Amino acid sequence: MPEQCPNCQSVRIGKKNYGKKTAGVVGASAGSYGGYIAAATGGRVGASIGVAAGPVGAAVGGIGGALIGALLGGATGASAGVILGEVLDERVFDNYRCLDCGYSFSADPDSRDASR
Ligand SMILES: [Zn+2]
Structure with missing residues (x-):
């Protein structure tokens, strides 16, 4: 995580x-x-x-x-x-969501850009 x-x-x-x-x-x-x-x-x-x-x-x-x-x-x-x-x-x-800014992201840094 x-x-x-x-x-x-x-x-x-x-x-x-x-x-x-x-x-x-x-x-x-x-x-x-x-x-x-x-x-x-x-x-x-x-x-x-x-x-x-x-x-x-x-x-x-x-x-x-x-x-x-x-x-x-x-x-x-x-x-x-x-x-x-x-x-x-x-x-x-993108399983994780920032509770402060609402940004959704994945745990795997490699798939982060591809999933946007
Ligand atoms: Zn944030």
């Missing part, structure tokens, strides 16, 4: 985190879809394992497998989205 505003040298700097917020939501949605697929697969796998324990085992195995798949998929997608968003914030967007 930069320590000073490149425009007025103020140390009062805020972070916008647009990419993190957006990518987190997108990632969670993508993850939920992935989780849905995983849930379908997990349900099938759980059911086939449970079949050995009879009809009740098949039902319990199917529900358990589906739940685990959905939870894992959603969580994985959200964290992947947040990580991607952090990279976007640091590298692509």
Whole structure:
């Protein structure tokens, strides 16, 4: 994180985190879809394992497998989205804003001029 505003040298700097917020939501949605697929697969796998324990085992195995798949998929997608968003914030967007003069700038000095 930069320590000073490149425009007025103020140390009062805020972070916008647009990419993190957006990518987190997108990632969670993508993850939920992935989780849905995983849930379908997990349900099938759980059911086939449970079949050995009879009809009740098949039902319990199917529900358990589906739940685990959905939870894992959603969580994985959200964290992947947040990580991607952090990279976007640091590298692509002008993530920092000076609270004194309102100047927006990126943490990476190389991309600062290109993004203006
Ligand atoms: Zn400033």
